[in-house]
Amino acid sequence: MAYNVIKFGGSNLKDKDGIKKVFKAICNYEKPLVIVVSAFYGMTNYLIESLELSAQGKLDIDHFIQNINNQKLAIIVENISNENLIFEFKQELDKRLNMLKGFLLEIKNLNDVPNSIYDEILSYGERLSSLVLSFVLKQADIQNVEAFPEEIGLITDGEFKNATVDFELSEHEIPKNFESSKTYIIPGFYGVSKEGKTTLLGRGGSDYSAASIAACLNAESLDLWKDVKGFLSADPKIVFDAVNIESLTYAEAAELAYFGSQILHPRTPEPLVEKKIPIRIFDINDSINGLHPLTIINGKETVCDGIIKSVSYSDNFGILKLHGSGVGIKPGILAKSTVELDKAGINIKSVITSQTTINILLSQDDLLKVKKANLLKDIHGINQFEFISNISLIAAVGEGLTSRYGVAGRLFTAVARKGINIQIISFGASSVAVYFIVNQVDRNETVREIHEEFFVKQDCCCDACV
Known part of the structure; x- marks a missing residue:
């Protein structure tokens, strides 16, 4: 048994x-x-x-x-x-x-x-x-x-x-x-x-x-x-008409957890993927009524009409910006920086580079540690450090997100309608997620606008996407 x-x-x-x-x-x-x-x-x-x-x-x-x-x-x-x-x-x-x-x-x-x-x-x-x-x-x-x-x-x-x-x-x-x-x-x-x-x-x-x-x-x-009532299309404290998500893939659940959902630890799906063991989310407040999972996480890929299944966010991110002429292409600068951060026990969340700037996403606590210890001061080629807090990372998650034409355009147009400035965008790092960074004061409105675009205007109900 x-x-x-x-x-x-x-x-x-x-x-x-x-x-x-x-x-x-x-x-x-x-x-x-x-x-x-x-x-x-x-x-x-x-x-x-x-x-x-x-x-x-x-x-x-x-x-x-x-x-x-x-x-x-x-x-x-x-x-x-x-x-x-x-x-x-x-x-x-x-x-x-x-x-x-x-x-x-x-x-x-x-x-x-x-x-x-x-x-x-x-x-x-x-x-x-x-x-x-x-x-x-x-x-x-x-x-x-x-x-x-x-x-x-x-x-x-x-x-x-x-x-x-x-x-x-x-x-x-x-x-x-x-x-x-x-x-x-x-x-x-x-x-x-x-x-x-x-x-x-x-x-x-x-x-x-x-x-x-x-x-x-x-x-x-x-x-x-x-x-809680399983995974929802957004935080119900921000979006009052958020809907239940009955089905998620392991990858979708892991990305939502990584980008701020508090329902499960981001590593939870990891051991279960190969053996195809489902994760079932139950509401403890409904335990008297039997076994009725609100969200089931497994390997079954389901694509909503609107593609995006949920909008998540986290305020626990900061940006370490390393400025310098050619830092993005000079050999060794990024490698030396990551080695020094690793030695100090700093966990790097993501890295986005350009010709003149390396953007390193860290937790707020780790960003403060780097600032206090001045960890990267001796790396040649970096001439300015910038520490950015008071930001929110917004993630939109759903199977087919990176392969369906027009999704990114709709997402960023929805945000632009409210005059919200996007600081950094990452699209394609995950096949099921896109994330971007806004000022923390714009977080709630950003989440609501994306939800309005993909769930209300689309007339999408994720509890039907099974």
Whole structure:
């Protein structure tokens, strides 16, 4: 029997009502499951703050640990009436919090945060979530096994903070550690190196870890339970008549996630493409009504009449402009720049060059790092640096976008009608996406104009594109 791998995010686990919805969702399946969980809402940020304060000697570690203990215990008491289960939970919670306390004390003594300990500490958000959910299900007579990534063999390349799953090793190990008759609860967000070191899979990486486990088990599906109505044609806070998208390809979903959609981690589709395992998006608020996916992501290419299926955006981009006569064609300038940025742990999002300017897209945080450290000052041929923030990256996504005549013209004409200036355009880097950059103050109007052009005037309804 093929497993369904299901994943619940932190927003699903933030209170008693959320946990009840999770329980209802699990009951819909009526079969053993592999369940992957994120940290409780806000816990990852709380842990990051704690390790930073501990390194400065400013954290009351006992008080911090007691706060977490009280939070988890309150949730258990709200959801469990069996005194024996509560006692058993307390014992296991004490063990994990003592381990967490030990890592915080180590940081305090070092006055520093080594990457290995950083990853260990942040993994405790998920380790505590899996503990809570496991006991809540036991109270409801749903027998389950809590299984850690280090126990099942989710092996990574060993890179701290942003590891990649080693599928050659993991596909060999993981199936050996599962029995089809049992339900498993697994903390997401991390795996282990070949040496047994905890390595995080990147911020928001629980989706990716769930997808990786699904691929290794040849699962029937990866089901992501979210507190949103699946993928929509635009952000409903900006476009009030945004419509549901019932079907996306892996590539479309990955591009939407990369360019600002918060529904899934951009790497989630990656492990599933070759094995054609579908991703199904469910609304946790509708869990009482059975299994009704709002969006299905698979390898089936569907082309809407209007081509564009969704308009996404992100405000977390900045532009590093490297000016100089001939920087775009002089050998070595771009290579030296990217090497220096890589050494500093700077992730390059995109590069667009011209004769006199190299435009490098970075996250806002990384742009600030480059500016503060003046990282590229010694590269010959660059005579001016420009740092541009307060921008929005707008992405239009859909199969056939780069091959259908006239789509780009309609898109940019729609923006021009409102007198909105486009700073940079990238067309053709992906076969399913075009993106461009506008001033942040123009973001909402840009999204609305594109949506008006391709969904209202086109009379397109993406929930029919299946």
